Amino acid sequence: MAQCCAIDQEGGALDVEGFAAICKALGHPARVRIVQFLKGLDSCYCGQIVDLLPLAQSTVSQHLKCLKDAGLIVGRVEGSCTCYCLNREIFEKFLRLADRL
Amino acid sequence: MAQCCAIDQEGGALDVEGFAAICKALGHPARVRIVQFLKGLDSCYCGQIVDLLPLAQSTVSQHLKCLKDAGLIVGRVEGSCTCYCLNREIFEKFLRLADRL
DNA sequence: AAATCTTATCGTAAAATTACGATAACTGGA
DNA sequence: TCCAGTTATCGTAATTTTACGATAAGATTT
Numbered sequence: 001m002a003q004c005c006a007i008d009q010e011g012g013a014l015d016v017e018g019f020a021a022i023c024k025a026l027g028h029p030a031r032v033r034i035v036q037f038l039k040g041l042d043s044c045y046c047g048q049i050v051d052l053l054p055l056a057q058s059t060v061s062q063h064l065k066c067l068k069d070a071g072l073i074v075g076r077v078e079g080s081c082t083c084y085c086l087n088r089e090i091f092e093k094f095l096r097l098a099d100r101l
Numbered sequence: 102m103a104q105c106c107a108i109d110q111e112g113g114a115l116d117v118e119g120f121a122a123i124c125k126a127l128g129h130p131a132r133v134r135i136v137q138f139l140k141g142l143d144s145c146y147c148g149q150i151v152d153l154l155p156l157a158q159s160t161v162s163q164h165l166k167c168l169k170d171a172g173l174i175v176g177r178v179e180g181s182c183t184c185y186c187l188n189r190e191i192f193e194k195f196l197r198l199a200d201r202l
Numbered sequence: 203a204a205a206t207c208t209t210a211t212c213g214t215a216a217a218a219t220t221a222c223g224a225t226a227a228c229t230g231g232a
Numbered sequence: 233t234c235c236a237g238t239t240a241t242c243g244t245a246a247t248t249t250t251a252c253g254a255t256a257a258g259a260t261t262t
Binding site: 146147148151158159161162163165166178180181182183 | 237238239240241242
């Protein structure tokens with residue numbers, strides 16, 4: 001079975017590379033704000049995230065891509081908007097890995 | 102009272118900047134390995150960390166400085182060696198903040 | 203169809219990160 | 233004192249990150 005995310009094993013040795021990759025994705029205040037915002041919501045439109053941050057739309061889009069690449073968030077195109085939500089499974093795996101470091 | 106570390110408040114709004122700073126410090130496999138190694142030990146000499154990693158001594162020293170700056174580790178000069186240990190207080194605050202994000 | 207709205211991507215400049223070798227600073231031993 | 237060992241710092245090159253404006257792609261409205 002193919003694995004799609006940075007962190008997927010459980011029980012074996014900690015995936016240092018995968019954990020570092022997620023930490024790196026969380027290593028910028030704008031991205032922490034995004035994750036924090038999404039954690040308190042079921043989902044939201046991209047525009048709301050753009051409004052949340054004091055950054056250009058293109059910069060926010062770049063940060064979103066970074067979080068998406070790390071598997072932390074998921075974007076679903078809905079009409080002319082994109083709906084983002086936290087990938088809680090990955091986020092909780094991150095918490096577990098941090099805990100078991 | 103002066104605050105010396107990236108994360109110090111508790112109970113108020115999450116310190117997004119401080120949390121991001123620690124995540125950034127953990128955003129490299131070499132630094133995750135170092136923290137993981139120190140977590141399983143009381144303390145160790147710098148040389149052991151250098152031996153642990155497939156990197157030049159100067160590069161490891163740079164990574165150690167990065168972790169030190171984030172408050173995650175503490176280095177104590179002991180004779181001609183430097184003894185490093187995990188700052189468990191900061192590490193646990195990091196875990197708590199991640200949990201409460 | 204044309205205009206508008208939303209979001210991703212491109213191009214780019216500035217800054218930061220990562221890695222290395224060389225070297226300095228310091229301790230401890232011969 | 234001189235030499236060896238340990239670690240931090242300097243200088244530097246290559247790469248990555250961060251930010252922006254401009255623009256493309258696609259949907260919606262007029």
